[in-house]
Each structure stands twice: as structure tokens, then as C-alpha cells.
Amino acid sequence: MMLASLALAEGVPVATLWAVALLTLLSLAFLGFELRKREGGGGRVLLLTGALALVLLAAAVLRPARVNTRGVSVGAKVVVLVDDSRRLLLPSDGKTRRELALAATRDLSKHFSGARVSWLQFGAGEPRPLLVEQALAHPDPADLSDETDLTAALSALAQEPGERPKAVVVVSDGRFVRPASNADDTALRDLAAPLGAPIHTVAVTEHTPRDASIRSIHTSGAAVAHQALALTIEIACSGGLSCAEVPVTARELRHGVEPFTLATGVANVTGGSATVELSITLERAGARLVEVSIEPPEGDTIPENNTRILTFSVTRDRLRLLHVAGRPTYDVRALRMWLKSDESIDLVAFFILRTDEDNTETSDDSELALIPFPVDELFTEHLPSFDAVILQDIDAVTYKLARHLPALADYVRGGGGLIMVGGPSAFAGGGYARSPLESVLPVELKGGEQPFDTADFVPRYTEAGRSAPVLHGVTELFGDELPTFSGSNTLGPARPNAITLWEHPDRKAGRSAMPVLALGEAGDGRSIALGVDGTHALAFSEFAERAAGRGYGALWDGLVGWLMRDPRYEALRLELAGPCIAGLPARLRLVRLPGSVGNVSLELTKLGPQTKPVTVKALVDPPAGPLTLELGALDAGGYSASARVGAAPPTRFDFACERGGPAWSDSRPDPERLHKIAEASGGKAVSLGNIGDLPVPDPTPVAAERSSVPLLPAWAWTLAAALALGAHWYERRRQGLL
Amino acid sequence: MQRFSPGALSRRAALALPFSLWATGASAFGDGGAFNPRLLRAGAQQALGVRSSGVGRWSWELVRRTSAPARLVPAEVAADRPALQAEPFAIWAGDLDPGPLSAAEVRGLTRFVRLGGVLLVDDSNPASGAFGRGARRELSRVLPEAAPVRLDPGHVIFKTFYIVDRPVGRVLGPPEVSAIVRGKNAQVIFLEHDLLGALARSGEGFALETEPGGMEQREHAIRLAVNIAMYVLCSDYKDDQVHAPFLMRRRARQKP
Numbered sequence: 001m002m003l004a005s006l007a008l009a010e011g012v013p014v015a016t017l018w019a020v021a022l023l024t025l026l027s028l029a030f031l032g033f034e035l036r037k038r039e040g041g042g043g044r045v046l047l048l049t050g051a052l053a054l055v056l057l058a059a060a061v062l063r064p065a066r067v068n069t070r071g072v073s074v075g076a077k078v079v080v081l082v083d084d085s086r087r088l089l090l091p092s093d094g095k096t097r098r099e100l101a102l103a104a105t106r107d108l109s110k111h112f113s114g115a116r117v118s119w120l121q122f123g124a125g126e127p128r129p130l131l132v133e134q135a136l137a138h139p140d141p142a143d144l145s146d147e148t149d150l151t152a153a154l155s156a157l158a159q160e161p162g163e164r165p166k167a168v169v170v171v172s173d174g175r176f177v178r179p180a181s182n183a184d185d186t187a188l189r190d191l192a193a194p195l196g197a198p199i200h201t202v203a204v205t206e207h208t209p210r211d212a213s214i215r216s217i218h219t220s221g222a223a224v225a226h227q228a229l230a231l232t233i234e235i236a237c238s239g240g241l242s243c244a245e246v247p248v249t250a251r252e253l254r255h256g257v258e259p260f261t262l263a264t265g266v267a268n269v270t271g272g273s274a275t276v277e278l279s280i281t282l283e284r285a286g287a288r289l290v291e292v293s294i295e296p297p298e299g300d301t302i303p304e305n306n307t308r309i310l311t312f313s314v315t316r317d318r319l320r321l322l323h324v325a326g327r328p329t330y331d332v333r334a335l336r337m338w339l340k341s342d343e344s345i346d347l348v349a350f351f352i353l354r355t356d357e358d359n360t361e362t363s364d365d366s367e368l369a370l371i372p373f374p375v376d377e378l379f380t381e382h383l384p385s386f387d388a389v390i391l392q393d394i395d396a397v398t399y400k401l402a403r404h405l406p407a408l409a410d411y412v413r414g415g416g417g418l419i420m421v422g423g424p425s426a427f428a429g430g431g432y433a434r435s436p437l438e439s440v441l442p443v444e445l446k447g448g449e450q451p452f453d454t455a456d457f458v459p460r461y462t463e464a465g466r467s468a469p470v471l472h473g474v475t476e477l478f479g480d481e482l483p484t485f486s487g488s489n490t491l492g493p494a495r496p497n498a499i500t501l502w503e504h505p506d507r508k509a510g511r512s513a514m515p516v517l518a519l520g521e522a523g524d525g526r527s528i529a530l531g532v533d534g535t536h537a538l539a540f541s542e543f544a545e546r547a548a549g550r551g552y553g554a555l556w557d558g559l560v561g562w563l564m565r566d567p568r569y570e571a572l573r574l575e576l577a578g579p580c581i582a583g584l585p586a587r588l589r590l591v592r593l594p595g596s597v598g599n600v601s602l603e604l605t606k607l608g609p610q611t612k613p614v615t616v617k618a619l620v621d622p623p624a625g626p627l628t629l630e631l632g633a634l635d636a637g638g639y640s641a642s643a644r645v646g647a648a649p650p651t652r653f654d655f656a657c658e659r660g661g662p663a664w665s666d667s668r669p670d671p672e673r674l675h676k677i678a679e680a681s682g683g684k685a686v687s688l689g690n691i692g693d694l695p696v697p698d699p700t701p702v703a704a705e706r707s708s709v710p711l712l713p714a715w716a717w718t719l720a721a722a723l724a725l726g727a728h729w730y731e732r733r734r735q736g737l738l
Numbered sequence: 739m740q741r742f743s744p745g746a747l748s749r750r751a752a753l754a755l756p757f758s759l760w761a762t763g764a765s766a767f768g769d770g771g772a773f774n775p776r777l778l779r780a781g782a783q784q785a786l787g788v789r790s791s792g793v794g795r796w797s798w799e800l801v802r803r804t805s806a807p808a809r810l811v812p813a814e815v816a817a818d819r820p821a822l823q824a825e826p827f828a829i830w831a832g833d834l835d836p837g838p839l840s841a842a843e844v845r846g847l848t849r850f851v852r853l854g855g856v857l858l859v860d861d862s863n864p865a866s867g868a869f870g871r872g873a874r875r876e877l878s879r880v881l882p883e884a885a886p887v888r889l890d891p892g893h894v895i896f897k898t899f900y901i902v903d904r905p906v907g908r909v910l911g912p913p914e915v916s917a918i919v920r921g922k923n924a925q926v927i928f929l930e931h932d933l934l935g936a937l938a939r940s941g942e943g944f945a946l947e948t949e950p951g952g953m954e955q956r957e958h959a960i961r962l963a964v965n966i967a968m969y970v971l972c973s974d975y976k977d978d979q980v981h982a983p984f985l986m987r988r989r990a991r992q993k994p
Binding site for chain 1: 767769770771772773802803804805806807820821823824825826849852853854855897898899900901923957960968970971972973974975976978980981
């Protein structure tokens with residue numbers, strides 16, 4: 001293809017053209033004004049020669065040239081946007097919508113074979129390049145978004161530098177978060193205007209499945225332990241599924257025990273949807289998994305969206321502790337004063353101040369400031385309201401606690417904290433051996449042996465004790481030194497999942513040294529066994545005076561902090577590296593805190609009554625820095641990952657894996673919205689079978705070769721202008737104008 | 739109050755064993771945290787005489803009346819010795835002006851109070867008040883930033899075990915107790931009632947007559963001693979909200 005055109009000489013700026021044109025016009029106007037009253041042929045000759053001289057003078061300055069251009073035409077630029085939200089993993093006609101969308105790209109490729117096609121995938125943010133074959137072979141959950149935002153994708157496309165596309169093709173089911181379903185034509189036109197190209201749409205499906213689903217769950221306010229939280233749950237039925245009353249249940253997923261039912265309700269579905277409000281109360285702080293499920297009517301084709309697992313980061317207004325002591329001692333005093341000094345702790349305390357054998361020298365109880373020990377009330381009605389329970393040297397049999405020990409054990413397994421502090425009436429001496437509570441303690445108890453030993457001793461740090469962040473506060477003050485304690489409780493060996501931090505230098509538990517301070521996990525909760533009654537020596541003693549009494553606070557800060565899963569007392573941090581989608585590979589990121597060294601081990605267990613690990617990993621001499629652990633493809637449900645670095649106590653991280661999650665909450669495609677978008681932008685909406693109906697934009701001409709040749713040499717223009725000026729000068733002389 | 743279960747006797751027997759051991763001064767599990775009314779030696783030597791037996795009686799009454807363990811053998815501790823910081827309670831009693839404390843004694847008492855210890859200043863001769871005045875003067879060197887204040891009649895020290903209307907000792911004394919309060923805690927308690935005098939023993943009986951007299955006054959003095967011990971062991975436990983309605987009802991019943 002050859003094209004020819006006129007242009008200025010190379011190097012002449014456009015501004016010069018405008019200046020010359022202006023001067024020429026002004027000169028012609030002046031000449032016309034000057035000759036306005038002159039009549040006859042003389043005036044015309046003057047006007048003619050003057051105009052000729054001006055034109056030639058302008059040509060001498062501008063030096064016009066002829067430009068010859070030879071061009072080619074290339075295929076038009078077409079951008080194909082393929083929806084990459086997780087919603088497209090929904091089943092459709094024996095495949096997934098995603099598979100259908102990716103298969104459509106082959107048809108589009110053929111149809112736009114003459115065009116230059118950019119393949120992009122889009123979800124919640126800017127579009128990204130799409131490698132079709134790779135996407136089909138290895139769908140990476142990290143690449144799939146929860147929602148589809150077409151507005152964001154088109155906006156990013158419009159802002160890209162370079163050549164604009166001649167057409168955009170959107171392959172989706174139409175269930176976008178933006179543009180909204182109620183967007184009017186003006187809004188849709190404004191969406192396409194910055195691109196300046198039509199938007200064609202390809203609907204991957206127009207079939208609405210028969211589906212009952214949890215459409216959305218909203219909470220009012222933040223989740224605070226012990227405070228009621230309202231869940232507003234929207235339930236919908238679509239695709240002609242007949243729904244009337246749909247039961248709804250909210251359950252907390254816990255480790256080692258059956259899920260705990262928090263609330264139930266019934267949704268009365270009218271007009272295809274219903275909203276039900278459930279009030280739940282989460283008693284434990286930290287990450288808590290709540291499963292909300294519905295019982296769908298018969299004929300539901302997508303069971304995966306009948307259940308949602310929500311992760312609540314439950315905070316606590318104040319840490320609520322129950323401190324029960326069997327008799328008042330300096331050890332009780334020290335613990336109470338420390339607990340009371342912390343404004344973030346809401347302390348409820350009960351101390352046994354009198355037994356029936358004590359003689360108070362009064363027959364009138366009104367002279368005493370004593371109240372009955374409300375053991376039944378505390379350990380039934382109020383127990384769930386506490387974050388942790390501290391049992392200090394209290395006899396379970398004498399004080400009728402024994403009958404509540406099964407509930408107390410369940411409380412710990414359900415996520416509560418427990419500290420048993422030593423003394424003559426603690427552990428085996430208090431009737432706890434072979435009791436239900438023993439099973440949640442970090443140590444075994446021996447019933448038949450002497451319950452305590454009276455010999456003075458100084459506990460010894462274990463390797464775990466030296467490296468555990470829970471004791472860093474104490475070791476920073478005293479190094480490896482500890483005060484002398486007057487005797488110790490008889491404790492058995494640590495349980496398999498427990499860690500011993502202090503051990504007895506002389507006494508044995510089986511073949512190992514007897515634990516003195518041990519930490520353990522029991523179900524969702526944690527427990528601590530402290531087999532001495534003299535930690536007040538860290539608050540008030542000659543030993544304590546070396547650190548101005550701060551040792552006691554350092555110890556108990558760590559113990560209570562660890563019990564409540566305060567991240568400061570964990571050896572590492574665990575988090576998901578990307579979303580966890582059931583059936584697709586999941587990854588955990590493990591960040592070791594400074595000072596945490598050693599091999600790394602990880603045990604993954606599904607939340608629920610089963611305790612057999614799903615996955616066990618061990619890394620010997622792992623490299624420095626964050627580690628990523630492959631968990632493989634997991635089933636839907638809640639999981640608990642427990643990881644250890646070296647000998648330090650394990651850190652736990654709970655997370656949920658969902659099949660569809662929020663992306664599957666609304667399974668209905670929205671072809672109507674695809675139609676509207678196409679129509680507003682001048683594009684065409686088609687289904688998978690009609691891709692051939694999409695218009696193919698015209699090719700774009702592109703310049704390949706260009707040459708510029710002057711019409712006349714510069715000297716010729718100058719000579720002609722000079723001759724014309726001379727002729728004009730001569731005529732003026734002749735007519736007496738000079 | 740707690741009712742006993744059938745296993746209570748064995749528990750009592752178990753507790754009796756350490757008590758008998760403490761009487762001989764031996765160490766036992768649970769001994770480290772037992773109430774121990776140590777007599778403080780500071781300044782000029784005070785001739786306590788029979789009053790020194792009052793601390794043993796104090797422990798004895800505490801063990802007999804309450805579930806708290808206590809050491810029955812009186813101990814003395816010097817203000818300038820590190821042993822003062824071994825436990826959080828000491829009694830400074832006397833009847834004469836103690837004179838100026840040495841720098842080491844001031845340092846020792848300062849450390850004791852700063853660690854959270856409780857010091858009971860018991861004037862054995864409130865009539866002259868020489869010891870009380872001297873003790874206040876010297877303690878102002880220990881805690882120059884804090885002055886004694888009168889404790890409110892509703893202070894927890896009057897309800898830690900017994901409901902006590904007013905302090906009494908061997909003498910009736912003033913109807914109030916003053917104390918140096920640090921934070922929320924009364925850490926130095928001043929008594930002008932000769933409490934150890936009311937507790938002092940001689941042979942099988944009490945050594946000193948109470949004034950104006952009567953067994954009732956001695957009983958109230960013992961109750962005050964028990965309350966002070968409970969305050970040392972439980973701090974403000976009886977100020978907890980859970981006890982408030984019970985105590986209000988009982989106080990209302992006691993008053994005509």
C-alpha cells in the first residue's frame with residue numbers, strides 16, 4: 001500500500017508555518033486595502049503580482065516537500081479477560097465453570113486468529129497474564145480471588161500506556177461485585193468510555209443450579225470473649241429449589257472434642273431468600289473457628305456452600321481469672337497481689353479461710369467476714385466465663401471440687417487455661433491423681449506415692465526451659481539461677497505433648513528427672529503444672545531482692561501469657577501462605593522469633609474429636625529466615641497446626657479450609673448483566689456456542705517506509721520569489737505608486 | 739463457710755504434721771509460705787519481756803481459728819540484716835524511744851517496704867507514746883515521701899476474717915488505726931493499743947491484764963491480730979466485689 005502527501009521540509013517547525021501564513025495573510029490584506037480605490041486592469045495586475053510574490057516568498061521559507069509512505073496492515077489488538085475467581089470452580093454440566101472458560105479461550109483464539117490477542121485473567125484487582133495450558137493443568141489457589149471486579153480490571157486496562165485495544169472480550173459467568181447488578185446504562189457506558197472500544201461478553205453458563213446456600217454472614221461489632229455476638233445469616237434458594245424452613249446451626253470447632261453448638265435457628269425462606277440472626281458467645285480469646293451450616297432441602301446440587309467456616313480473632317476486654325486457694329499463705333499473697341496489680345486482669349478469688357475444725361471463738365457467724373465457698377456455682381454456672389482457672393494448694397475432696405473435675409477437664413479441652421500451683425493439698429495430695437482433671441495436666445500423677453517431699457532443693461532448667469520465651473523474663477534477671485524451695489509435689493513424667501521447663505535435681509519420675517514446672521496442651525486449652533509452693537521467693541526474699549522483686553512478675557507474666565497464647569511467649573509465628581482451598585495445595589509460613597533455633601517440626605490435626613495428625617513434617621537444620629511448609633491438598637474443615645522449634649514449647653495456629661468459601665455463596669450466573677455491559681459499550685454478548693458471532697475488528701494500518709522529496713530546490717523557490725517581487729516592484733513604478 | 743467432707747480428718751492430720759515440725763523449727767513443704775510474726779530489732783534495744791511470747795500466741799490463735807498456717811516459734815530479725823527481706827511481715831514493738839536508726843537499718847527497712855513487706859509498729863506503752871513517736875520519726879527517714887494516715891473504718895483490715903468495729907489491745911487505745919499507705923496497700927501499720935501485751939502468755943494464762951479489762955477486750959484484741967495476719971496473707975481479698983453484699987448485710991445486722 002502506497003500513500004503520498006505534502007509536508008514541510010525536514011527541520012521546519014510547525015510554529016514557523018503558522019507565522020509565515022499569518023504574515024502572508026496580513027500582507028495580502030494590506031495590499032487589498034491599498035488598492036481598494038484603484039480601478040481598471042492596473043489594479044488587478046498589481047494584486048496578482050503582489051499575491052504571487054507573497055506565495056513564492058512563503059514557499060521559499062517553508063520549502064514544501066512531497067512525502068511518500070508505504071504501509072502494511074496488522075491484526076487489530078483484542079484483549080480477552082477471563083474471570084479467575086474461585087466462583088468459577090463451581091460445577092456446570094459435568095465440568096467447572098473455570099474449565100469451560102478456559103476451553104472457550106481456544107474458540108476465541110481461532111475466531112480472532114487474524115487479530116493480536118492479549119490473554120489476561122482478572123479477579124479482585126488488576127488483570128494478570130493468563131497462561132491457559134498452565135491454568136488448566138495446575139490451578140493455583142493463590143491465583144484465584146474470592147470475587148470478580150470487572151470495573152477494576154477495565155480501569156487498569158484503560159490506564160495502560162501504548163496501543164489501545166480495538167475490542168475487549170470478557171469471559172465470565174457475570175456475577176461481578178462491580179459493576180453492580182443494579183448499575184444503569186449511563187454507568188455502564190462510563191465504564192467502557194475510557195477504553196474507546198466495544199466490550200464483548202461470553203457467558204460461560206446461563207444455567208442456574210438448584211442450590212440452597214449461605215449467601216452471606218455479617219457480624220455486628222468485634223468478637224470479644226464472653227460477650228454475645230450477633231451473626232446475621234442470609235440464606236437463599238435458587239434454580240427452582242423449593243425451600244421453606246431451613247435449619248441453621250453455629251458451632252465452634254475445637255481440638256480433640258466434638259464441635260460445640262453455639263446457637264441454632266430456622267430460616268423461613270420466602271421469595272427465595274431469608275435472614276436469620278443467631279447470637280453466639282465465644283468464651284475463649286484468640287483465633288476461633290465457627291462453622292455455620294444449614295440443612296438444605298432435598299435436591300440441593302451444591303452441598304459445598306451449605307457450610308461456611310468463619311475465623312474470629314476474639315479479643316478480650318479483660319483477662320478473667322478464677323483464683324482458688326486452699327489456705328492463705330505468703331505464696332497465695334504474692335500471686336494475688338501480682339494478679340491485682342494488673343489492670344487488664346479481672347480477678348475472681350476464693351480462698352478457704354476457715355475449716356469446720358477451726359475454732360473461731362464465736363457462735364454467731366455474723367461476727368465473721370466469711371462467705372460460703374460457692375463451689376457448685378463457680379464450677380457449673382460461671383466456669384465458662386473465665387479465661388483461666390488457678391488452683392492453688394486446694395484439696396479437691398475436702399472442698400467438694402472433685403465432683404466438678406470432669407467439667408473442669410472439659411473446660412480446659414474446650415479452650416480454657418488451667419494452672420495448678422503446688423502445696424501439700426495440690427496434685428496427688430489434693431486428690432487429683434486418677435481424677436478426670438489429671439488427663440488435662442501436663443504431667444502424670446501417681447496416687448500411691450508420698451504426695452510431696454519436704455527436702456529443700458533448687459530446681460534445674462531443662463534445655464526447653466532455657467530456650468522457652470515463657471521464661472525469658474526470669475532468665476534475663478537471674479540467668480540459670482533459681483531460689484531454694486522448701487519441698488516439692490510428687491509429679492509423674494511429662495505427658496507426650498508437654499514440655500518440662502524446670503526439673504528436680506534429685507527426684508525422678510520414671511527414668512527422667514521429675515518435672516517441677518511443665519506446660520502442656522489439652523484439646524483447645526493449655527495447662528501448667530507448678531509443683532512448688534514457693535515462687536513467692538521471686539517476689540520477696542533475699543534472692544528476689546537482687547532484682548527488686550521483679551522476678552515474680554516476670555515468671556507469672558510468662559506463665560499466664562503463654563496460657564493465654566500471647567504471641568510474645570511463643571517461639572514462632574505461623575500463618576497461611578495464601579488461602580486454603582479444600583482440594584488444592586495449601587502452604588503454611590513459619591516465622592521463627594529471634595533466639596529460636598533448632599530443628600522444626602510440625603503436626604497438622606483436623607479440629608474435632610480425632611487427634612491423629614493429618615500431616616507431620618520435620619525440618620532438620622532448616623535455613624534461616626521464614627520457612628514455607630507444603631501441607632498438600634486438604635479436605636474442607638478446621639485445622640490446628642502445632643509447630644516446634646528446637647526444644648521450645650509448641651505454637652499452635654488454627655485455620656479453616658473451605659471448598660468454596662464466600663466465592664461460592666451465590667452460585668447463580670448473571671448473563672443479563674453481561675448483556676447490559678456489552679450493549680452499553682457497543683459490543684456483543686454471546687454464549688459459549690456463539691463465539692463465532694463476535695465481530696472481528698478491522699486490521700490496523702502500520703507505516704513501514706517513508707520518504708520525503710522537496711518539490712523544488714530551495715534556491716529555485718528563492719529565485720522565483722525574487723523575480724515575482726521584482727515584477728511587482730516594476731509594476732508599482734510603472735503605475736506611479738513609488 | 740466450708741463444710742467438711744468425710745476425708746477432712748486425714749487432711750487435718752496431714753496439716754498437723756507440719757505444724758508440729760514448725761514448732762521445732764524444722765523446714766517442711768508449705769512452711770515457706772506460713773505466717774511468721776517476726777520481731778524486728780531496730781534502733782535502741784527494747785525490753786519486751788513477756789510480750790515477746792505474744793507472737794507465738796498470735797500464730798497459735800491463727801492456726802486454731804483459721805485455715806492459715808503459721809510458725810509457732812517466735813523469730814527475731816534485725817533491720818540491717820538481709821534476712822529481713824526473707825519474709826513479708828515483721829513487728830516492731832517497744833515502750834521506749836528507739837533512737838535514731840543506723841544507715842544500714844534505714845536501708846534494710848527501705849528495701850523491705852519497697853519489696854512490698856508489711857511492718858506493724860506496736861507501741862507497748864501507749865500511755866507515754868514514746869516508742870510510737872520515735873518509730874514514726876525514724877520511719878519518716880525510711881519513707882520520706884509518705885506520711886501516716888488514719889485508716890477508714892471500712893478498711894479491709896477490719897474485715898479480713900472477723901468483723902471488727904475498732905482496734906483494741908491490752909489497752910483500749912484510740913478508736914482508729916493509722917498507716918503508711920503505698921499504692922493501695924497499708925504497708926506500715928501503727929497501733930497504739932499494745933497488741934502484743936494482750937497476747938502475751940505466762941505459764942497457762944495471759945501475762946498482762948487488759949485495761950479497762952475483761953475477756954471480751956482480750957478476745958477483740960486477738961481478733962484484731964487474726965485480721966492483721968489475714969491482711970498480710972490475703973491483702974485486700976475481702977474488698978473483692980463478691981464479698982461486698984454479704985459483709986454489708988452482716989454489718990447492718992450487728993448495728994442496732
